[in-house]
Amino acid sequence: MSTIAIISSFADDTRCARAIEQLREAELGDFNTFSPIPSHKIEYAIGRSKSPVRWLVLAGGISGVLTGLAITIGTTYEWGLNAGGKPLVSWPPFIVICFELMVLLGGIFGFLGVLMLSGVPTTETAPGYDGRFGGDRFGIVVRCDEAQAERVESMLKESGAEEIVREDEAQPR
């Protein structure tokens, strides 16, 4: 039995999320969704865990603080200039540098993290992608056995799909 892809489009995220919930309940094939906006309804319906990008931001922030400490304390000791017997490592002013580097590296790690985890930059187009999915339509691409196709299509139609198209040998990402 060959695997096919069923591409469906929806007018809003409520119907799209309903279709996802039904597909998940029925355990029919893999699916991928496209949407013009980040939708909480779709996110909850898919039920994936929180993005790991937050750990990358944390790692960036910690490495920023450590870099700040290394630069400030390291350069102070490199040329130890005793001013009035005050401690060389007068840390309160160093907080500013540590804070700025925490934000800088946290932000850079977050930005690069989102690119890396989202698979961009890429020159490949995901199977079933349609330009309208960036505009005003929400899309679901289901990859399933040909035998299940009719059931999937009726499920999508019941949920409110406006358009359903079958494609052979499509490989959702």
Place this chain on the structure above:
Amino acid sequence: MAAAPKAIPEPSFRDIDRSVLRVMEPAGLAYWAWIGFCFTLVAIAAGLWARQIYSGLGVTGLRQPVMWAVYITNFVFWVGIAHSGTLISAILFLFRTKWRTAVYRAAETMTIFAVATAGLFPLIHLGRVWFFYWLLPYPNERSLQPDFRSPLVWDAFAVSTYLTISALFWTMGLIPDIANAREAATGWRKKFYTVLAMGWQGTDRQWRHYSMAYLLMAGLATPLVVSVHSVVSWDFAMAQLPGWHSTIFAPYFVAGAIFSGVAMVITLLIPMRKMLGIEDLLTEWHFDNLAKVVLLTSLVVSYSYITETFMAWYAGDPIELMTFRMRYFGPWGWMFGMMVLCNCLIPLLLFSPRIRVNMIALWVISIFVNIGMWLERFVIIAGSLRVNFEPSQWGSYHPSITEIMITVGSFAWFVGLFSLFSRFLPIFSMTELKEGIVWLRKALKMDRVKAA
């Protein structure tokens, strides 16, 4: 019988796309003439800077004791202008403010160009600009390192971090919109947007990481925006100079930055709204809310002026008192008067709901605020320097044509870059407008009811 009011359809996702993408269509001759005018002024300023580098700072009006004047005023002014962008894009995002969606991209774009403009001024102010890297720590044979106790070094770190984070935050928000523009574009623009969109397709996987990263970046940018102008204020407050040495400078400068920044957003958006015909995206409701932010921050700034004066009087230090007396009643007292008029009195008109939605009145008020805030920085920076501890050290300052033209060039540089951006990249976030479409519909309805 009176004619029934015309029913205007509620905007859909497609209408938002159409309105935003229409702005990005090829521009006419008038637009290119405007760009040419802006960059001619920039070229004149660049020429004068080149002459200054060749001849030295003697071509400016900087003389002892006023060694910081127009250039540093411009630096503080432009960093301040940048702040509203991050306020609207990050802080109001965390507060889930509904009206920010239509204005945040323009404000954020303003941030990038304003920080880029601000960053030039410490360089322009340097006598030997080719040694600018001495502010940064780098390995060298004599183990000479910057003093991390100096606010000027904090400033180098703060401003460069601010520029980087603002640029990343802005780029991240732009990616889905550019991907959308890619679908509608043709010819070289399609290729251009395809490269910039980096293959974004709006899959659930992409949005999941995007949403989390966007939230965290907003969380990082929020304390950053407060820290940057605090650090800028410490350039002055950490010095012993009367008129500078004050503990209230950080909150005072941050409030002033948001005040001037939001006023600049209004100054840019009102003519843009008219010229680009985007009344359906930028409604009176948006301007009403922006005007309220201006009013609030104006009150904070006015309170700061009073507190600063009270502290000088209460401390009883004769030199501090003399500095303030000279600020109010000295030869530059007229600047202080103008500053109070523009920053404290004229914005009080915004208590009137009718003035808040009157575009001409609001635009004129925003111009006054811009002038007032520039003068405020000048009065604090140059005004405090010219009246020093000993009357024998007192001096005066007159800006030279080099400083005046470089200042004019900086405005042209900022407006020119903003104008270029508004035609080639989405100046409104289609993604966020669609997310907040319910609020846009309500705002348009309110406008219609008022118009009726």
